[in-house]
Amino acid sequence: xxxxxxxxxxxxxAAAPRQGTRSxxxxxxxxxxTLGIVLALWHLLTAVTGLIPPMRFPTPAEVGVALQQIAIxxxxxxxxxxxxxxxxxxxxxxxxxxxxxxxxxGLAMGASRSVEAFVNPIFLVLRPIPPLAWIPLAIVWxxxxxxxxxxxxxVSAFVPSVINSYTGVRQIDKPIFEAAxxxxxxxxxxxxxxxxxxxxxxxxxxxxxxxxxxxxTLVAAELVGAVTGLGQILNQAAQDIxxxxxxxxxxxxxxxxxxxxxxxGWLEKRxxxxxxxx
Amino acid sequence: xxxxxxxxxRFWGLTAxxxxxxxxxxxxxxxxxxxxxNFLPAPWDVVERFGQLLVTPFAGHVLLEHLASSLKRFAxxxxxxxxxxxxxxxxxxxxxxxxxxxxxxxxxxxxxAPIAWVPFxxxxxxxxxxxxxxxxxxxxxxxxxxxxxxGAKQVDRKYIEASQMLGASAWRSMTEVLLPAxxxxxxxxxxxxxxxxxxxxxxxxxxxxxSGVGYMMVKGQASVSTxxxxxxxxxxxxxxxxxxxxxxxxxxxIETRRGI
Numbered sequence: 001x002x003x004x005x006x007x008x009x010x011x012x013x014a015a016a017p018r019q020g021t022r023s024x025x026x027x028x029x030x031x032x033x034t035l036g037i038v039l040a041l042w043h044l045l046t047a048v049t050g051l052i053p054p055m056r057f058p059t060p061a062e063v064g065v066a067l068q069q070i071a072i073x074x075x076x077x078x079x080x081x082x083x084x085x086x087x088x089x090x091x092x093x094x095x096x097x098x099x100x101x102x103x104x105x106g107l108a109m110g111a112s113r114s115v116e117a118f119v120n121p122i123f124l125v126l127r128p129i130p131p132l133a134w135i136p137l138a139i140v141w142x143x144x145x146x147x148x149x150x151x152x153x154x155v156s157a158f159v160p161s162v163i164n165s166y167t168g169v170r171q172i173d174k175p176i177f178e179a180a181x182x183x184x185x186x187x188x189x190x191x192x193x194x195x196x197x198x199x200x201x202x203x204x205x206x207x208x209x210x211x212x213x214x215x216x217t218l219v220a221a222e223l224v225g226a227v228t229g230l231g232q233i234l235n236q237a238a239q240d241i242x243x244x245x246x247x248x249x250x251x252x253x254x255x256x257x258x259x260x261x262x263x264x265g266w267l268e269k270r271x272x273x274x275x276x277x278x
Numbered sequence: 279x280x281x282x283x284x285x286x287x288r289f290w291g292l293t294a295x296x297x298x299x300x301x302x303x304x305x306x307x308x309x310x311x312x313x314x315x316n317f318l319p320a321p322w323d324v325v326e327r328f329g330q331l332l333v334t335p336f337a338g339h340v341l342l343e344h345l346a347s348s349l350k351r352f353a354x355x356x357x358x359x360x361x362x363x364x365x366x367x368x369x370x371x372x373x374x375x376x377x378x379x380x381x382x383x384x385x386x387x388x389x390x391a392p393i394a395w396v397p398f399x400x401x402x403x404x405x406x407x408x409x410x411x412x413x414x415x416x417x418x419x420x421x422x423x424x425x426x427x428x429g430a431k432q433v434d435r436k437y438i439e440a441s442q443m444l445g446a447s448a449w450r451s452m453t454e455v456l457l458p459a460x461x462x463x464x465x466x467x468x469x470x471x472x473x474x475x476x477x478x479x480x481x482x483x484x485x486x487x488x489s490g491v492g493y494m495m496v497k498g499q500a501s502v503s504t505x506x507x508x509x510x511x512x513x514x515x516x517x518x519x520x521x522x523x524x525x526x527x528x529x530x531x532i533e534t535r536r537g538i
Contacts (some may be wrong), residue, residue, distance in 0.1 A: 030382075031382065034383075056401065056402060071414065073317065080316075104521055110280070111280060112281075113280070113281055113283065113284050113289075114284065114288075114292055116322070117284060117288075117289050117292035117293050118292045118293070118295065118296040119296060119518040120293060120296065121293050121296050121297040122296060122297070122300045125515075127515075128515035128516065128518050128519040128522075129511050129512075129515040129518075130477035130480050130514060130515075130518065131477070132393070132477055132478075132480045132481040132484065133480050133495070133510070133511045133514050133515070134511070135484060136484065136498065136499035136507045136510070137499075137504065137507050137508065137511065139499050140317070140498075140499050140504050140507055141317070141318075141504070144343065164342040168282070170280070175493075214509070215391065216391040216392070216393055216481075218520060219391050219393055219394055220391075220393040220481045220484070220485075223393065223396055223485055224484060224485060231394075234394060234397050235397075238396070238397035238400060238401065241401065243398075243401065246349070246397040246398060246401070249394070249397075250390050250394045250395075250398075251390075253390060253391055253394045254386070254390040254391075254394070255389075256533045257389055258389045261418065265474070272279075278509060
């Protein structure tokens, strides 16, 4: 639904910039209006009428207090920005390493049927295992520290990168290969100018899935056990039965996930300028 | 140019050597004596453990009972997502004002990873059935809703106009025009949603549950029995695959009947 809303504005922005800005203003206004209504309803249901008991769901004011507490005094071994930084840093590192390996392997599997035949049996067994199911194994092997988290992030980001890079290469139009063969494009140039650009749209689909999977998995791993991190906030808040802090943790998880996806979208536009034209 | 398919002999040769080198490396690492066999079991240890789990209870139940209780939770969460997602998607496609209210809220909630609902799930519904079901629902719901909505939105306007001209009520237009036309899109959504729901279930059982395959794995982890954890992973992967294959069959049957 968001894509349907975003497309007309991005297409209209080039043709009629004035209309674009107006609709942007309208959209911001709409979002603010919705936020206002939600806040008012929320306040009404929890604080004014008490239809939702405070032990079940916090009032807006309580969330404000919890946010202030974690941002200034800290909660569960750290202040909010420390938790956020830790989780985001871990995910970024694990994601970059896993995506680089995964994309390379996927491209190799796509380009060579021999590599595909060799790797496939291993992949067929590992692929259906959900990323979250690796958490207990990572804990047995590496304990509750960062190493275990890197392992689960790696596994969850690796599989989608491989699959989509592989499909990307296999979906390249045959005439492009024929043209490359006719022009005698081989070796490194063949990879840089034919395989990689041809597979890029699919590679980015894979990267987006990888990023989402690794973020979810990290939060889950931190919920199972960690010293700091956003999942740890959730864990601690659940143990303390502190609904306002649970909500702060959930909103932070959602916001970070959203911002990282936006960042990847920005990168996608930079890397594939031709896609915006078509 | 990507070459033609490999000759069968070469293909199977490479596949066999791939599998053999994976198992070989694993065996060498397990038998090297660098780690204990509990920590890194040999492949046949895992197979043996699998056989044991089928007959001797671990963490309270035998493997199949754990699987059954996982599947029961999954069916409830997934069923709930279908029961809410499809009607809501149709309503949103038909009534603009419902769309306007639901969409912003939905977009905001969707960015919360299903697993982040764990604390509220435990707080609201406990750790028996309700908590895990909420988490599965949170994972499985978005694809059902999105695909129903998109499928219903793509229905050719002239069918809707025809139904209205013939005096159909909103209810009949939705159930007899929008719904059948959206079915292929809905089924595609169901496949995604079953996959996500099954994944969320595993996460839920790792944290809040007292039975199920995920719980069995946590217990295996606590007693440093890597073989048990691996058996759980294989069982989860296999059942997830079965669910996907079943839904793909349904999808293909519908697509053949519709001539897509």
